[in-house]
Amino acid sequence: xxxxxxxxxxxxxxxxxxxxxxxxxxxxxxxxxxxxxxxxxxxxxxxxxxxxxxxxxxxxxxxxxxxxxxxxxxxxxxxxxxxxxxxxxxxxxxxxxxxxxxxxxxxxxxxxxxxxxxxxxxxxxxxxxxxxxxxxxxxxxxxxxxxxxxxxxxxxxxxxxxxxxxxxxxxxxxxxxxxxxxxxxxxxxxxxxxxxxxxxxxxxxxxxxxxxxxxxxxxxxxxxxxxxxxxxxxxxxxxxxxxxxxxxxxxxxxxxxxxxxxxxxxxxxxxxxxxxxxxxxxxxxxxxxxxxxxxxxxxxxxxxxxxxxxxxxxxxxxxxxxxxxxxxxxxxxxxxxxxxxxxxxxxxxxxxxxxxxxxxxxxxxxxxxxxxxxxxxxxxxxxxxxxxxxxxxxxxxxxxxxxxxxxxxxxxxxxxxxxxxxxxxxxxxxxxxxxxxxxxxxxxxxxx
Numbered sequence: 001x002x003x004x005x006x007x008x009x010x011x012x013x014x015x016x017x018x019x020x021x022x023x024x025x026x027x028x029x030x031x032x033x034x035x036x037x038x039x040x041x042x043x044x045x046x047x048x049x050x051x052x053x054x055x056x057x058x059x060x061x062x063x064x065x066x067x068x069x070x071x072x073x074x075x076x077x078x079x080x081x082x083x084x085x086x087x088x089x090x091x092x093x094x095x096x097x098x099x100x101x102x103x104x105x106x107x108x109x110x111x112x113x114x115x116x117x118x119x120x121x122x123x124x125x126x127x128x129x130x131x132x133x134x135x136x137x138x139x140x141x142x143x144x145x146x147x148x149x150x151x152x153x154x155x156x157x158x159x160x161x162x163x164x165x166x167x168x169x170x171x172x173x174x175x176x177x178x179x180x181x182x183x184x185x186x187x188x189x190x191x192x193x194x195x196x197x198x199x200x201x202x203x204x205x206x207x208x209x210x211x212x213x214x215x216x217x218x219x220x221x222x223x224x225x226x227x228x229x230x231x232x233x234x235x236x237x238x239x240x241x242x243x244x245x246x247x248x249x250x251x252x253x254x255x256x257x258x259x260x261x262x263x264x265x266x267x268x269x270x271x272x273x274x275x276x277x278x279x280x281x282x283x284x285x286x287x288x289x290x291x292x293x294x295x296x297x298x299x300x301x302x303x304x305x306x307x308x309x310x311x312x313x314x315x316x317x318x319x320x321x322x323x324x325x326x327x328x329x330x331x332x333x334x335x336x337x338x339x340x341x342x343x344x345x346x347x348x349x350x351x352x353x354x355x356x357x358x359x360x361x362x363x364x365x366x367x368x369x370x371x372x373x374x375x376x377x378x379x380x381x382x383x384x385x386x387x388x389x390x391x392x393x394x395x396x397x398x399x400x401x402x403x404x405x406x407x408x409x410x411x412x413x414x415x416x417x418x419x420x421x422x423x424x425x426x427x428x429x430x431x432x433x434x435x436x437x438x439x440x441x442x443x444x445x446x447x448x
Contacts, residue, residue, distance in 0.1 A: 052083065059087060114205035117190075120198060122148045122162070134183065134205050157205070160185050165201050174208065184208045217388070229271065232264040274405040278388070281412040288331040294359075294366065295323040301338040302357075309346050309355065316346070318357035325366055327437060333413045334437075340410045341370045341433050348431075349374030364439055371432040377425035385423065386411040 051068055058066035067087065068080045104126070114131030118124055124143045136154040137143060143151045152158040156175055164171040164187050171187045186204040191197060239257045243249070249257075302318065309316045327334065345355045349372045358369040377385060388408040414421045418438055425431035 048080075052080075055083070055087070059090070065091075114203075116148075116203040116205070117200060118148060118161075118165070118203065119200045122165070124148060124151060125200065131203075131205055134207070157183065157185065161187065161201075161203055165203075168196065168198055174212075180209065181207065182209045182212050220389075229268065232268040232271075235264045236261050236268075271405075274409060278405055278409050278412065281409065281416060289328060290331055291326050291328055292334060294325045294327055294334065295320055297335050298338055298357075298359075301335060301342060304339065305342045305346055308343065312346065312349070312351045312353070314346055314349055314351070315354045316342070316357070317354065318359075320359045322359065322361055322366075325361075325439075327366065327417075327439070329417055330413075333417060337410050337413050337435065338368070340406045341435065344406060345370050345372040345374065345431070345433070348372070366437045366439065368435040368437075369432055370435075371430065373430040376427040376429050376431055377423070378427050382423060382425055386421075 055066050055068050067084050105128075111128060111130075114134040115126070115128045116124065116131045116135070117126040124146055127137075127143045131137075132143065134154075135152040135157045138151050138153055141151055148158060148161060152161070154177065156177055160173050160175055164173060164185075167187075168189055170189070173185045173187075175183050175185065177183050184206045186206075188202045188204070189198045190200040190202060192199045239261050243254065243257055298318070298320070302316065306316050342355065342357065349355060353373050355370065355372045358371070360367050386407050388405055411421055414435060414437070420436040421433065423431060423433050
C-alpha cells in the first residue's frame with residue numbers, strides 16, 4: 001500500500017475546485033428554480049391576459065354582465081378588482097342613460113304635437129312618431145343620425161326649418177301645408193348651459209287646422225251676428241223715429257208701422273234665443289238626461305207642423321216601422337231636431353207639395369228620413385248649409401222667418417246625442433235629410 005502525500009498547494013487547489021463546483025451547482029439550481037417560477041408566472045400571466053381580453057371583448061360587444069374571474073393576488077388581483085368595478089360603473093351609467101332616454105322618448109311620444117330635436121348641422125337627435133308622419137318622413141330610413149334633408153320629404157316643412165334654424169331666438173311660423181292642412185312650426189334654439197352658444201334646436205310642429213277654422217268661424221260668426229242684429233234694430237229705430245216725428249199719421253199707417261216694429265222685435269228675440277241656445281249646446285252646459293219615447297215625441301211635433309202644412313195644402317205623411325223605440329237624450333233635443341227639420345221641409349216646399357217622414361232601424365241605429373219635393377239645394381251649397389247664418393236664398397229665408405241658425409243648432413244637437421245628420425238634394429226637385437241616432441249612447445251611461 002502506497003501513501004500519497006499532498007503538499008499544501010495541491011490541497012488548496014483541490015478545495016477551490018470543489019468550491020467552484022458547488023457554486024456552479026448552486027447557481028444552476030437557482031436558475032432552474034427561477035426559470036420554473038418565471039414559466040409558471042408567464043403561464044398565469046398569459047391566462048390572466050386571456051381573461052382580460054375575453055372580458056374586454058364582451059364589454060365592446062355590450063355584454064355588460066361579463067366579469068374577470070379567477071383568484072388573483074397581489075397587484076394583478078387589485079387590477080382585476082378595479083377592472084370589474086369599472087365595468088360595474090359603466091353598466092350602472094349606461095342603464096341610467098338608457099332609462100332616461102326611454103323616459104324622454106316616452107314623454108316625446110305622449111306629446112300631442114310633433115317634436116323634433118336636431119343639432120346645428122341638421123342631424124336628427126330625437127323625433128317622435130307624430131313628427132315622422134307630419135314631415136312625411138322617409139320610411140326607408142332610421143331618422144336618428146340622419147340629416148333633415150335626407151329624412152324630411154315635405155318641402156314646405158323642410159324649407160321652414162332650414163330658413164329659421166340659424167337664429168338665437170325662438171321663431172314661430174304658420175304654414176299652409178295643403179289646401180286643408182295648416183301647421184304651426186315653433187323653432188327653439190338649445191343653448192349650452194348658461195352660455196349663448198347654440199348647440200341645437202327643438203322643433204315643435206302643431207296641426208292648427210281646426211283652430212284656424214274655428215277662429216275664422218268665430219270672426220265670421222261675430223260679423224254675421226252684428227249684421228243680423230243691426231238689420232232689425234235699424235228697422236225698429238227708423239219706424240220709431242218716423243212715429244215720433246210725424247203727428248198727423250192716420251191710424252192704418254200707424255198700425256202698419258207698429259206691426260212692422262213688433263215683427264222686427266219678434267225676429268230679434270228669436271235670433272237672440274237661437275244664439276243663446278247654440279251657445280248652450282256648444283259649451284256643453286250641464287243638462288238633464290232622460291229617456292223618451294221617439295214616436296210619442298214625433299206625434300207632438302207632427303201635430304204642430306201639420307197645422308202649418310195645411311195652410312199651404314202640403315201633405316205630411318209618415319211611416320214608423322218601429323213605434324216602441326226609447327232613446328236617451330238631453331231634455332227636448334229630439335223634439336227640437338224633428339221640429340227644425342220637418343218645419344224647414346214645409347217652409348221650402350211650395351203649395352200642394354208633400355213631405356214624407358220615414359223611420360227605420362239599421363245596424364242598431366235609428367234612422368229618420370225627412371223628404372220633400374220643394375225648391376232643393378244647389379250642389380255647391382250642400383256642404384255649407386249647416387254653417388251658422390249660411391243661407392242658400394237669403395231673401396227667401398228671411399221671408400219665411402229664418403234666423404240662419406236652425407240647421408246649425410240641429411247639427412250640434414244631433415252630435416251631442418252621438419248621432420249624425422246628412423242631406424241629399426237636387427235643385428228644383430227636393431231635399432232629403434237623414435238623421436242617424438244610436439240606441440246605446442254615452443248619455444245612457446251617465447244616468448245608469
